Amino acid sequence: MTDDKDPLPGSVRRHRERRERWAREGERPMGRNLALIGALGWLVIMPTLAGLFAGRWLDERAGGGIFWTAALLFAGVALGGWLAWNRIEQER
Template sequence: MTPEPENHERLGQAVKRRQERRERWQREGERSLGQNLAMIGALGWTIVVPTLLGIFAGRWLDRAFDSGIFWTLGLLIAGLAIGCIVAWRRMHSE
C-alpha cells in the first residue's frame, strides 16, 4: 500500500507551518504574561457575547410567541456554538 499524495501534501504543509512557528518563536521569544491574559480575555468575550445575544434574542422571541423556553434554549446553544467556533478559529490563526 502506498500513501496517497494528498497525505504527503498535508504532511508537508504541517511541517512547514511548524517550522515557521518555531522560527517566529526563536525570533520573537515567549509572549509575556500580559499578552497571554489578554488573549484569554479576548477568547472569553468571543464566546460570551454570542451566547448572551442568543439568550436575549431567545427571551424576546419566547415572550413574543409565549413559547416557554423553546427559543431561549435553542439560541443559547446556537450562540455558544458560534462563539466556540469563532474562538477556535481565532486561536488557531495566532
C-alpha cells in the same frame, strides 16, 4: 525500513520547528497572553448572551416555553466557539 503511515517523523519535525521558532522569537509576553484570554472570553460570552436574551424575548412573544431560548442559546455558544477557534488560529 520506514513506514509511510508512521506519524513519528512528522511529529519530530513539528517539534523541531516549534523549538527553532521559540529560539528565534522567544516567548510571547504575558500581557499578550492575558489579552488573548480576555478576548476569547468576550468572543464566547457575547453571542451566548445575545442568543439567550433574543430567545427569551421570542419565547415571551410566543406564549411561554423555552424553545427559542434553548435553540438560540445553543446557537450563541456554537457561534462563540467558532469565533474563538478562528481567533486562536489567527494567533498561530
